[in-house]
Amino acid sequence: MTARINRDTRLCMSLSARPGNFGTRFQNYLYEALGLDYVYKAFSTTDLAGAITGIRALDIRGCAVSMPFKEACIALIDGLEPSAAAIDSVNTIVNTGGVLRGHNTDYAAVASLIADSGLSTRTCVALRGSGGMGKAVACALRDAGFADGTIVARNAVAGQRLARQAGWAWAADMGGVSASLLVNVTPVGMDGGPEAGQLAFTEAEVAAADLIFDVVAIPVETPLIRLARALGKPVITGGQVIVLQAVEQFVLYTGVRPDQALIAKAAAHALA
Incomplete structure (x- = not known):
């Protein structure tokens, strides 16, 4: 997949105090399996406002949000979808033409x-x-x-x-x-x-x-x-939660819903 990255490749990312590999492995496995021109990378930051500005400025398609940023990011984005507004917590930011909306797939x-x-x-x-x-x-x-x-x-x-x-x-x-x-x-x-x-x-x-x-x-x-x-x-288990919420993030970013067999393969790869 790396060899195919080009100027049109869409970037998705995550922000966490302690980045893990699950999202990177899960999302990239699905991108490659489905032939989608996306790539996913995990990040940490000590400058949340700067990171959110970067999502908008660099046209990053989506960002998963983990501890301790799920509440702090709300003031920095443009609005909340009902799943996030109902609980004042964001675990997913979707960028559509520079407008950042918060969701909660958890x-x-x-x-x-x-x-x-x-x-x-x-x-x-x-x-x-x-x-x-x-x-x-x-x-x-x-x-x-x-x-x-x-x-x-x-x-x-x-x-x-x-x-x-x-x-x-x-x-x-x-x-x-x-x-x-x-x-x-x-x-x-x-x-x-x-x-x-x-x-x-x-x-x-x-x-x-x-x-x-x-x-x-x-x-x-x-x-x-x-x-x-x-x-x-x-x-x-947390493994069940992380897979289900990651699938919904994938759909939000790409508009594509993988079938259950492919989801199971991606989960096994990411959790190995």
């Missing part, structure tokens, strides 16, 4: 996975974390009808704000909180992070739950997911 991915889980909306939820991904998950659960939930976050300001947005309770820790659906939206368990190898919930909390959902995608088999599987609990 929300759609989570909503789809929750619907497929068959979990009763009467299930009580404990969601650990309060960042941009936390907003996407909490609001997707709220909109699916899950009314009994607790945001567990040490940051009282962010935690209480998200709890109000979801219509749930807030707690600083899991003390006194019991839940049948446990959701981790923090970096706990992420490869390369300061809490790699750690559990987002205790073994007792996992044992008492009905379903475990960990949004951490690298590794897909996080310590929390491995523990849940060992205890015979059904799981939703």
Whole structure:
């Protein structure tokens, strides 16, 4: 694919504090398989405003947005699509003729996975974390009808704000909180992070739950997911989320929707 890059090749990118390889491998695999004249590259930045200006100035077609830029980028773009406006969090910027619009494909991915889980909306939820991904998950659960939930976050300001947005309770820790659906939206368990190898919930909390959902995608088999599987609990993994949301980003950038067989091949390549 690199040998075919030319002056007309469209560039897509990502912005993250800690860039990974998933998006680059996933998107470029699909571009090549479908013969699309696109290329994708991951970036980090200490100058978010300058990076967003660059997207517009260089006619970069699209940009995936990860921690910690999902909320900070909003003031720098031209508007929000409903998926992002509803939760004040952006994970995708699409550039159309110099107009930058924010989307949130995380929300759609989570909503789809929750619907497929068959979990009763009467299930009580404990969601650990309060960042941009936390907003996407909490609001997707709220909109699916899950009314009994607790945001567990040490940051009282962010935690209480998200709890109000979801219509749930807030707690600083899991003390006194019991839940049948446990959701981790923090970096706990992420490869390369300061809490790699750690559990987002205790073994007792996992044992008492009905379903475990960990949004951490690298590794897909996080310590929390491995523990849940060992205890015979059904799981939703970050790998499932990252693939579904990446497909929607690909469609937004290119206008092409790959078939499921090709998506599976791209996911296997990107997660290998």
